[in-house]
Amino acid sequence: MPRASLTDRILIATNRRLLVLRPLSRIPEDSDLEPVPGDDGLPWLGHTLAMVFLRDPMPFLRYRYEQFGPVSWGRILGQYWVFPLGPKASEVVLQNRDKAFANGPGWGYWIGPFFHRGIMLLDFEEHLHHRRILQHAFTNERLSGYLEKMTPAIARGVAGWRTGARFPFLASIKQLTLDLATEVFMGAKLGRETNEINRAFIETVRAGFAVLRYPIPGTRWARGLHGRRVLERFFRELLPAKRASDSSDLFAVLCRATSEDGHRFTDDDVINHMVFLLMAAHDTTTITMTTMAYYLAKHPEWQERLRDESFALGKDELEFGDLEKLSGLDWVMREAMRLVAPVPYLARKTVKDTSICGHFVPKDTFVAVLPQFAHHMPEYWSQPERFDPERFAPHRREDKVHPYAWQPFGGGVHKCIGMHFAGVQIKAIFHRILRRYRWSVAPNYKTKFDFAGLPVPKDGLPVRLERVVDA
Numbered sequence: 001m002p003r004a005s006l007t008d009r010i011l012i013a014t015n016r017r018l019l020v021l022r023p024l025s026r027i028p029e030d031s032d033l034e035p036v037p038g039d040d041g042l043p044w045l046g047h048t049l050a051m052v053f054l055r056d057p058m059p060f061l062r063y064r065y066e067q068f069g070p071v072s073w074g075r076i077l078g079q080y081w082v083f084p085l086g087p088k089a090s091e092v093v094l095q096n097r098d099k100a101f102a103n104g105p106g107w108g109y110w111i112g113p114f115f116h117r118g119i120m121l122l123d124f125e126e127h128l129h130h131r132r133i134l135q136h137a138f139t140n141e142r143l144s145g146y147l148e149k150m151t152p153a154i155a156r157g158v159a160g161w162r163t164g165a166r167f168p169f170l171a172s173i174k175q176l177t178l179d180l181a182t183e184v185f186m187g188a189k190l191g192r193e194t195n196e197i198n199r200a201f202i203e204t205v206r207a208g209f210a211v212l213r214y215p216i217p218g219t220r221w222a223r224g225l226h227g228r229r230v231l232e233r234f235f236r237e238l239l240p241a242k243r244a245s246d247s248s249d250l251f252a253v254l255c256r257a258t259s260e261d262g263h264r265f266t267d268d269d270v271i272n273h274m275v276f277l278l279m280a281a282h283d284t285t286t287i288t289m290t291t292m293a294y295y296l297a298k299h300p301e302w303q304e305r306l307r308d309e310s311f312a313l314g315k316d317e318l319e320f321g322d323l324e325k326l327s328g329l330d331w332v333m334r335e336a337m338r339l340v341a342p343v344p345y346l347a348r349k350t351v352k353d354t355s356i357c358g359h360f361v362p363k364d365t366f367v368a369v370l371p372q373f374a375h376h377m378p379e380y381w382s383q384p385e386r387f388d389p390e391r392f393a394p395h396r397r398e399d400k401v402h403p404y405a406w407q408p409f410g411g412g413v414h415k416c417i418g419m420h421f422a423g424v425q426i427k428a429i430f431h432r433i434l435r436r437y438r439w440s441v442a443p444n445y446k447t448k449f450d451f452a453g454l455p456v457p458k459d460g461l462p463v464r465l466e467r468v469v470d471a
Ligand code: HEM
Pocket: 103, 119, 120, 121, 131, 277, 280, 281, 282, 284, 285, 288, 337, 342, 343, 346, 347, 407, 408, 409, 410, 411, 413, 414, 415, 416, 417, 418, 419, 421, 422
């Protein structure tokens, strides 16, 4: 676990003093289950400060794990949440064998108004129906097509990077993934509307983190709702042309995708899935690449090793069949997602009484699975705070110690459908930048990841960027 800061320690001590242990609910009389232990936290605020506003909630969660065990409850923004901590408790929720944990009402609380009807917010039979159609957009054949589309766009984007002492890595990689999204997802270079669409997209994504959760004009929430309307209008206008095209971009592929039993998406479905997919793909890959860049700057020996691996391939442009040859890059990518899980929590709500690891959880309870916690448990990982990509090498495979020890893509029926897409994009980009640039930071430089929103470096990760070869 990361070391607790002074603020963490004060909060934990305050919490310990105020701690009034009480069960989440009464247990049915005929049940031999235990209640979920927990406490109300600070008056009014509950655990909101520790979980939402702290630099890193992990030390606080570790303290709770030691105090209460793998299942406990707390209060965030006025709601009661159960935290299943660690691989075993996460597995129960994500596998969801008795269909008790629903995504719609869980995620809906945070992002429902902005991403409603996105596949992650659908449940059970309806989710399965949509997933069966959607998976046709993520076959190897499709991924190979997306790689072909993104390759020239990566080359153009990266060629424009300006070398120097303070290259803003986060902003540059964010821009690159936005540009790629317009080409690979929408199959279009945007014209005058580029800024409007980018702004609408960013506002829609940001709104989920709003503390004030009402559409008061000028607030994040209201801007998010406006962003959603702009995106819907944009996709709806393009839709007839996409329906008629045989293009290989994701938008056109979704228009044509058909399940084995002959079902296709309606116009509204295509629009809802496009808005959601843009969001699901963008920040997650940006965060992963920024974390990779940070650790590769801190560990130049690994950066050189990956550069050698990429030069050994002997070409600038990665083809689908080359991906598995970049094993070092693959381990670094996995290790980056372990150290900084791009999706820090996964939201659920119970739709019936159920249990997690012997604890009774009543219907209508919010539940948050925390991949970041499982990734830093010394019970499963050797020196979990250390950057050690070889823990994923075949002779070690520390992630195999439990199926849910490494869970950046979640698990069960909602497991990330874009997992392989993300791998293709991240590897294609790093292959290009490793062959073209070398980047570094001062030996004592340490960035702070902001876990209060999305886990990105607060300072935007300024690096010294130098040219490796003239391409
Ligand atoms: C490093 C990159 C990525 C990470 C870490 C990531 C992580 C996740 C996680 C944790 C979930 C499960 C959420 C839950 O169970 O509540 C998820 C779902 C999803 N992701 Fe990703 N994701 C990434 C990239 C992508 C990309 C590139 C796409 C699309 C091109 C994508 C599309 C989706 C979709 C559609 C779902 C919902 C699946 C369903 O509910 O059936 N993701 N992702």
